[in-house]
Amino acid sequence: MSHSRQKDAAYVTIGQVAQAAGVSKTTISRYISGQYEALADSTRQRIEETIAALNYRPNQLARGLKRGRSNLIGVILADISNPFSTAIMRGVEDVAKFHGYSIVVWNTDNDAQKERDYIFIAQSHKIDGLIINTTGQNNAFLRDLGGQKTPIVLVDRKVPDLNFDTVCTDNRSATETALHYLLEKEYERVALFTEPVEGISSRTERLETFSRILAENGHVSTSDVYVVDAHNQAHLEKSLLQFLYDSRGQLRAILAGNGVLLLKLSRTFQRLGIRVPESVSYLGFDDPEWALLVGSGITTIAQPTYQIGVTAMNRIILRIGQEDGLTPEIVELPGELIVRGSTPGKMT
Amino acid sequence: MSHSRQKDAAYVTIGQVAQAAGVSKTTISRYISGQYEALADSTRQRIEETIAALNYRPNQLARGLKRGRSNLIGVILADISNPFSTAIMRGVEDVAKFHGYSIVVWNTDNDAQKERDYIFIAQSHKIDGLIINTTGQNNAFLRDLGGQKTPIVLVDRKVPDLNFDTVCTDNRSATETALHYLLEKEYERVALFTEPVEGISSRTERLETFSRILAENGHVSTSDVYVVDAHNQAHLEKSLLQFLYDSRGQLRAILAGNGVLLLKLSRTFQRLGIRVPESVSYLGFDDPEWALLVGSGITTIAQPTYQIGVTAMNRIILRIGQEDGLTPEIVELPGELIVRGSTPGKMT
C-alpha cells in the first residue's frame, strides 16, 4: 500500500499477463519465445495486445536462470580510453546487437589483478561469451579458463601456448610493409619507439619484425630500439635526443609502436622545436583522427579495429550453441599503410 | 558423462558447496552475503576453504532474481566513439566498481528508436540504475520512465519539463567565459559553428549564451551562427567561406560547438590553406588530446567529463536503496577555458 499504482506497474510478470489474457503462463512463454506455430492466431493476437497494454517486459534474470544463459557478452579491455579499444567495441556491439546480446564492459587499466577479478565477476554474471584484450600477465590463469564452456576470444594480443580464438592485426606484415616503404625511401637509419613488450604479442611481433627486416637489409643498428614508458616525458625526451645524436647526418625516421607514443612523440617534437620532416621523419601504428592535422599529415599504419571487433564477436556467436569442438583459430587481419607528409624520404 | 570433469567444475552451485562443507545452503548464503556475525568462526573458515577449493562463484542471475536487483548499471550513450563519452564512462565505472556494480553499455548512434529499444532491454535486464546521454528525441517516452523505481540520471543533456537527476557541464558559464575572453582580446566579429540544436540542451544553451553575450556587447550579428552537419564537408566549407567573406577586414574568431566540429574546422583550414591565427582565430568546446598539437595549440573549453561520470554514478548509488523521495537535482560542473595559440587577439 505504500507504493503508488504507477510504481507497481513496473513489475509486470508473466503471471499477470497470463491472467489478463485469460491463458496460462506457458502460453505466454511460448509467445515470448516466438513459438508462434504452436499458438492460435486469436490467442496470439490477444497476447500481443495484453503485453502492449500492460507494457510487459520479460525478466532476463529469470529467463537466464532457467535457460542457463544471460544474453550478456563480456568485454574486458586493457584501456577503454584508447580509441583503439572503442573502435573494437563498436564492432563487437554491432554484431552483438544483431543477435540480441548486450555488452558488459570492464576496464583493467592494464592491471593483471583487476583482469582476474573481472573475469570472475564476468563468470558470476553467467555471460554467454567473453572478449578479452588481455594485459598479458595472466596466462596461467587464462589457461584454466580454456577448459570451461564459455566461449572466449582474445583480441589484439595473443597468448602463447594457449588455444584460444584470437583476432588481431597482422603485425608482422604491417611492420614489414612500413619498413620496406622506409627503405625504398632511402632512409639510412630507423628507430623503433615502443612501450614494454613483455607478454604483449602485438608489441613483440612488431619489435621482432623490425629487427629482422633491418638486419636483412644490412642495417645493423639493433640498438635503435627504444623501450619507453609513455607517461614518462623526461625519459622519452632523453631517448629521442639520444637517437638524434647517434644518427646525426643521416636520413632518419622513427617508427612509433602505437597511437599513444605517436601522440607523445608529436608533442615532444613540438616542445623541443625539432622540425619534421626536415630534421627527422616519423610514422606510427594506429591511425588516430588527428594524424592528418599535424604538419602535413603523419604517415600511419591503420589497424582494422572495427573489423577486429566484428570478427571476434562473430566467432563468439559461432561457438555459442556449438556443443563441443571448433578448433581455436588465430585470425590476422591486414593493417594499412597510409602515407602522408611526415615521411617524404630523401628530398632533392 | 559426455562432459569432462573439468567442464562440470564450471557449474558449482551453493548446494554443492553446502554439501562439501557439511552445512546447509542457508549458511553458505549467509557467508556470501557477508553476514559473518551470524556464523561461528569455525564454520566460516570451513566455508571459506570449501569455496576456494571448489572455485565457487555465486550465480548472479539467481541472486538477482531472488533479491530483485542485478548489480548491473546501464549506460546508454549517443556516441561511444566520442572520447567525450568514454571519459564519462571511466568516471561511471570507477564509482560502479567501488560499489560492486558492473556496467552494461549501449550505443544509440544518436538514433531515437535505438534509444527506446535499449531502454526496454535495459529494463528487462533489471538494471539497478540507468545513465543516459539522451538523443533528446524521446522526451515523452522518458517522462513515463520517471514514474518507475529504477534510478535514472541524465548526463550532458537536460530534458526540459522532466524531473530527472541531471549532470552536465555549466554550458552557460563556460560559453560566457569564452566569449568574454574573446571580447577582451578585442575580436570584432565572432561566429558560432554548431550542430543542430533541437532537443539537445547543451547545444541550445551554448547558442543562447552566445547570442546573449554578443548582443550585450553591441555585436548585432546574430547571423553569425552557422548550423552545420559535421559530416557534410561541402556545407561546412561553404559556411566557413561565407563567414570569412562577411567579416573580411575585421579581427575575427570562430567558436566550435564541440570536439567533432573542432576537428572538422581544423581540417578545413588546412585544406583551404587558411592561416590560423593570421587570417582567422578559433577555439572550441571539448579538449581533445590533439588540441595542443595543431599549430601553436588550439584554445579549448575543457569539459569535466570524468567528473560528470563520477557524479552521475554517485547519484545512482544514493538513489538505490533510498525507498522514496530524493528530489531530482541538476548538477552543473564548471568547464575550463584553456588558452593556447589559436586565439592571440589583436597582434601588434
Next chain:
DNA sequence: TTGTATGCGTTATCAA
C-alpha cells in the same frame, strides 16, 4: 492448440 507441474540457484522467513 493449451495447461499442469517442476525446477533453475539463490535468499528470506520462520523455527529450532
Next chain:
DNA sequence: TTGATAACGCATACAA
C-alpha cells in the same frame, strides 16, 4: 548459531 522450506519469474516435459 543453524536449518527446512517457500518463493523469485520463467521455460520445459509431459499430459490433455
